[in-house]
Amino acid sequence: MLDWTDRHYRYMARLISQNTWLYTEMINANAIIHGNRDKLLTYHPQEQPIALQLGGSEPEVLAQAAKIAAGYDYNEINLNCGCPSPRVQQGAFGACLMHEVALVARCLNAMQETVDIPVTIKHRIGLDKETAYQPLADFVGTLRERTACRIFIVHARNAWLEGLSPKDNRDIPPLRYDYVYRLKQEFPDLHIILNGGVTSNKQICQHLQYVDGVMVGREAYHNPMLMRSWDAEFYGSTLPAVGYEALVEQLIEYTQQQLAKPDNSLRHMARHYLGLMHGLQGARQWRRMLSDASLLKNNNASLITAAWQAVKNSNVSQPASI
Ligand SMILES: Cc1cc2nc3c(=O)[nH]c(=O)nc-3n(C[C@H](O)[C@H](O)[C@H](O)COP(=O)(O)O)c2cc1C
Incomplete structure (x- = not known):
């Protein structure tokens, strides 16, 4: 989460849960290539397992950024196809990529060809006022067919590309968890991770009956001790929770x-x-x-x-x- 899950937050999160997979803020692939990559990519080794989220839409640029990132020992590279901010849309990446599945496939393939770690995707269930399930299934199905990507993190609401701020885009489009569950039913070999609006361990347990994983954003930020029981509850740890x-x-x-x-x-x-x-x-x-x-x-x-x-x-x- 931009500005939130920087290395200091992630270090604290890791003190609370040893096993939870942590994600960086979205980093623009071009910034990694042309900017201060040490500043952008360095993290404390204790933060692992850690995924780097990239923003971009040019396969060669993303591939180059992924290769550089792999040199920093990230455990996963994730492509952002869910961010609706106007700035990101201007760069023609983020959520608007859901309209361009062929390009997304090329991006994922270009990255996967350069790194040995999993290349994954985070996306929405749809764009604008599209409410049907099928376009979502087509998006996921096409990527399953054309790429080696097997981990799909699905923010269970649409992104409205016009008329809503990024903040409102995290609250106003309605949550459709049933669409995410259905993806898992239709594509059982995929690792489907549900995201959006999850605020309690009880909700996580409910979702885990239908999907492979749950990503928690804002609640893990505002109430990080929520993660305190996760090692025991979800990863089989027998160690006592941190006090x-x-x-x-x-x-x-x-x-x-x-x-x-x-x-x-x-x-x-x-x-x-x-x-x-x-x-x-x-x-x-x-x-x-x-x-x-x-x-x-x-x-x-x-x-x-x-x-x-x-x-x-x-x-x-x-x-x-x-
Ligand atoms: C301040 C902030 C920054 C965010 N930045 C990103 C980002 O960089 N990449 C991303 O995929 N999602 C980002 N998100 C969206 C969250 O990852 C998540 O999809 C969304 O908040 C819904 O999940 P939640 O209800 O558990 O927070 C951001 C959310 C917030 C609140």
């Missing part, structure tokens, strides 16, 4: 290490930590302290210690809850 105290300690250590490097600021990292205490007493204080510009400007990780102490003070009568 708040241990997590905060690791986060402070990571933040200190990062602050010792150039170009990192506490503000950039702490903004991703704001949702960590979601649902706990003291969460408001935690958020307030970690978003206070006058406190953040000192660039000192001890602010996290102080915010955590405030949470603990709010829970003195019920220490077990944290």
Whole structure:
């Protein structure tokens, strides 16, 4: 998620769940080729398994970017065919690629020819006011036939290319989970991952009766501790879930290490930590302290210690809850 799932968020997410597959923000393939690729692609090795999401629509450019990315040991390359933003449409990629399945097939093939890791796709269930299932099935079926792509992440709502902001495009077009379930029924050999509007582990379990996986976006950002039980619940781990105290300690250590490097600021990292205490007493204080510009400007990780102490003070009568 652009601006959200940067390396600092992902590192925190990895402290919470060891197994959950993490995705980068969408990165423009041209930026990787012509820009500061180390800055765009470097991540902490502990973040693995990690998928790099690319934006683009020129097969050779995407292939070149994928090859460069493979040198950074990503575990998967994902092509964005779901973003409806006008800027992305101007570049003729993102969701509007759903109108161009032959081109998408060429993009996926060009990338897969240059890398050994899986090349996957994330797309919508349709564009604009198209509500029929068949165009979606044709899109997926054609890619299944013409490419080696076997992992389809399906955001279960249409993208409206005109008249809706990117934000509204994540909420207003109605969710059609039944379309995603039907894809799995019709293409049982494909790995179908459902995305869109999932906010609880109960919902994840329900969807997993019909599809192979679930991608959680906004809720995993605003309430990252949702992921705390995922290793045990979905990956068969027998290790105990991480506790708040241990997590905060690791986060402070990571933040200190990062602050010792150039170009990192506490503000950039702490903004991703704001949702960590979601649902706990003291969460408001935690958020307030970690978003206070006058406190953040000192660039000192001890602010996290102080915010955590405030949470603990709010829970003195019920220490077990944290
Ligand atoms: C701030 C923000 C940035 C996003 N950036 C991307 C992106 O770079 N690539 C992408 O495929 N989807 C992106 N999305 C969409 C999410 O991946 C996801 O498909 C959408 O939010 C629906 O899932 P959710 O209800 O679990 O959040 C973004 C969403 C948000 C809120």
